[in-house]
Amino acid sequence: xxxxxxxQLLRLEVALDLRQRxxxxxxxxxxxxxxxxxxxxxxxxxxxxxxxxLYWIILLFAAFNALARSxxxxxxxxxxxxxxxxxPRSVVLxxxxxxxxxxxxxxxxxxxxxxxxxxxEVLASADLPxxxxxxxxxxxxxxxVLTLISAIAARxxxxxxxxxxxxxxxxxxxxxxxxxxxxxxxDGVAWSVTSTYFGGLxxxxxxxxxxxxxxxxxxxxx
Amino acid sequence: MxxxxxxxxxxxxxxxxxxxxFWVPLSPALVHVSPSRIAxxxxxxHVTGYxxxxxxxxxxxIENDGQQxxxxxxxxxxxxxxxxxxxxxxxxxxxxxxxxxQGLLYxxxxxxxxxxxxxxxxxxxxxxxxxxxxxxxxFPNRSILYESIRxxxxxxxxxxxxxxxxxxxxxHSIKGLGDNSLDRDRKAVSAVHVGLxxxxxxxxxxxxxxxATWGAFWTNDVKLNGAAVTAxxxxxxxxxxxxxxxxxxxxxxxxxxxxxxxxxxxxFLFVVPRLNAIDSLHPGNGGxxxxxxxxxxxxxxxxxxxxxxxxxxxxxxxxxxxERSARLRELTEQ
Amino acid sequence: xxNFSLLTLLLLTSVSALGQDAAPGWLESTLYGNGKxxxxxxxxxxxxxxxxxxxxxxDRRLRRMEKNLKK
Numbered sequence: 001x002x003x004x005x006x007x008q009l010l011r012l013e014v015a016l017d018l019r020q021r022x023x024x025x026x027x028x029x030x031x032x033x034x035x036x037x038x039x040x041x042x043x044x045x046x047x048x049x050x051x052x053x054l055y056w057i058i059l060l061f062a063a064f065n066a067l068a069r070s071x072x073x074x075x076x077x078x079x080x081x082x083x084x085x086x087x088p089r090s091v092v093l094x095x096x097x098x099x100x101x102x103x104x105x106x107x108x109x110x111x112x113x114x115x116x117x118x119x120x121e122v123l124a125s126a127d128l129p130x131x132x133x134x135x136x137x138x139x140x141x142x143x144x145v146l147t148l149i150s151a152i153a154a155r156x157x158x159x160x161x162x163x164x165x166x167x168x169x170x171x172x173x174x175x176x177x178x179x180x181x182x183x184x185x186x187d188g189v190a191w192s193v194t195s196t197y198f199g200g201l202x203x204x205x206x207x208x209x210x211x212x213x214x215x216x217x218x219x220x221x222x
Numbered sequence: 223m224x225x226x227x228x229x230x231x232x233x234x235x236x237x238x239x240x241x242x243x244f245w246v247p248l249s250p251a252l253v254h255v256s257p258s259r260i261a262x263x264x265x266x267x268h269v270t271g272y273x274x275x276x277x278x279x280x281x282x283x284i285e286n287d288g289q290q291x292x293x294x295x296x297x298x299x300x301x302x303x304x305x306x307x308x309x310x311x312x313x314x315x316x317x318x319x320x321x322x323x324q325g326l327l328y329x330x331x332x333x334x335x336x337x338x339x340x341x342x343x344x345x346x347x348x349x350x351x352x353x354x355x356x357x358x359x360x361f362p363n364r365s366i367l368y369e370s371i372r373x374x375x376x377x378x379x380x381x382x383x384x385x386x387x388x389x390x391x392x393x394h395s396i397k398g399l400g401d402n403s404l405d406r407d408r409k410a411v412s413a414v415h416v417g418l419x420x421x422x423x424x425x426x427x428x429x430x431x432x433x434a435t436w437g438a439f440w441t442n443d444v445k446l447n448g449a450a451v452t453a454x455x456x457x458x459x460x461x462x463x464x465x466x467x468x469x470x471x472x473x474x475x476x477x478x479x480x481x482x483x484x485x486x487x488x489x490f491l492f493v494v495p496r497l498n499a500i501d502s503l504h505p506g507n508g509g510x511x512x513x514x515x516x517x518x519x520x521x522x523x524x525x526x527x528x529x530x531x532x533x534x535x536x537x538x539x540x541x542x543x544x545e546r547s548a549r550l551r552e553l554t555e556q
Numbered sequence: 557x558x559n560f561s562l563l564t565l566l567l568l569t570s571v572s573a574l575g576q577d578a579a580p581g582w583l584e585s586t587l588y589g590n591g592k593x594x595x596x597x598x599x600x601x602x603x604x605x606x607x608x609x610x611x612x613x614x615d616r617r618l619r620r621m622e623k624n625l626k627k
Contacts, residue, residue: 215481
């Protein structure tokens with residue numbers, strides 16, 4: 001593992017992304033529209049369980065939308081160029097870290113919009129640090145799973161459609177665990193109960209990143 | 223002969239297990255007792271048994287908090303129906319009483335209010351051990367399953383076979399990533415095809431059994447979610463393969479997806495249920511007792527394990543046929 | 557085709573006749589006692605039909621190969 005190389009690649013990612021500000025605007029607009037559609041559909045008055053479920057469904061689709069781009073720009077010469085410069089493992093780690101940051105920002109922003117439109121009464125009785133931890137860990141989990149899937153879909157030459165088909169069953173375990181954890185956090189359950197969920201989520205994340213790290217070089221070479 | 227022994231073993235095991243699965247009788251049990259409330263005085267109780275041999279000489283008593291009330295008259299209608307008259311005294315200590323007929327226990331059979339502080343123990347005698355022993359080799363008689371407990375030997379081996387076939391597929395995918403061979407890819411995809419057949423059979427049989435036992439074709443249960451996710455993953459695997467025209471690229475990408483998905487699937491099947499360990503209807507999960515308890519006792523195991531082995535061997539055999547035919551097709555289409 | 561349906565009819569009637577004859581026998585009090593055996597029959601039927609369908613698909617694959625070889 002080369003930390004310096006990863007840091008450099010990460011800086012490259014950020015620089016490239018800052019040049020495409022429209023992409024970020026697109027992602028935000030997607031989330032806001034999704035939240036607004038939900039607001040129109042349910043018109044407030046949600047119970048804790050439904051509030052929680054709806055939030056995670058919005059976040060799930062936002063994650064697919066945001067991370068599908070992850071490897072799409074690699075078509076053509078740029079991949080070859082990166083290939084000569086960097087170790088594929090550094091590339092996938094940098095990309096995972098970058099996607100994780102994206103997802104965390106996106107999930108917190110969408111939480112803000114969500115609370116604004118669909119009411120934040122649910123949060124009043126919640127254990128807020130726990131809930132935010134669940135949100136962050138969930139975003140991290142989506143990012144780790146979908147990074148490799150996005151790379152596979154991009155290499156297969158098929159964009160969002162294939163990514164949704166490949167990614168959905170793999171995200172489901174993560175989604176079920178994180179929904180349960182955030183529901184418990186919203187109910188204000190003690191740390192001693194929820195810590196197993198957070199530990200399990202972290203374990204899932206670590207294993208997923210390790211798998212991506214092992215498998216990515218095979219995907220890279222041609 | 224070398225190729226035949228395990229195939230013969232598959233047939234033999236399946237034959238023995240399937241015949242036994244139908245042949246072995248269920249152990250006797252009490253299935254219905256009415257009325258469900260008793261009050262002091264004379265009470266007439268109707269008892270329905272299953273696989274029982276009721277006789278007027280059998281020992282019948284109500285047990286309430288360790289104290290017993292004997293039957294005053296027993297009238298057997300036939301081998302499985304009896305009318306029992308009891309004189310219930312004043313002063314039962316507990317609100318729930320059990321009924322014992324011929325050594326068969328029906329726990330929590332009666333409810334009574336107006337509690338007192340004990341009755342004179344009739345002492346109908348401790349049930350002697352001989353009465354409690356079930357005659358011969360039988361399957362356990364569980365309250366909502368009854369005869370459908372035999373499904374254990376047909377439905378559950380489908381999942382074992384599927385997991386083994388997917389394991390074979392992943393093994394070939396890992397090997398294929400190492401040496402880039404299309405042979406490995408063919409083996410992996412053949413195993414997935416046969417595995418999906420067993421997945422479909424497991425889902426369908428499970429749905430019917432669930433309808434008969436729990437009242438719904440599909441319940442929100444970790445095991446069922448696991449099954450659904452497995453089906454989705456491997457259907458996605460086939461979609462991925464279908465969308466890549468180049469054979470080598472298809473082999474590599476699908477192998478990567480296979481390994482990644484299988485590892486996450488294993489986590490989902492064996493780790494996440496531990497996290498959500500509250501709500502499963504299946505044995506071994508949540509509040510339900512596991513395979514070590516009544517659900518899969520030794521009498522069932524004796525048939526269940528040969529059935530699992532037989533189905534796994536049959537699945538492997540089907541995979542072998544599929545793989546060989548795929549290889550032949552490649553040869554003939556060149 | 558007609559032969560086939562005739563055979564099915566014959567089979568069905570014989571099965572139902574069997575069911576009527578054996579009215580209060582041991583089967584009613586044991587295996588058929590509470591209708592739960594039907595689901596076992598259904599499950600076994602599903603498995604056998606599933607494997608039967610697989611056999612047909614395998615048959616079709618082989619037939620296609622034979623055609624290719626003849627060409």
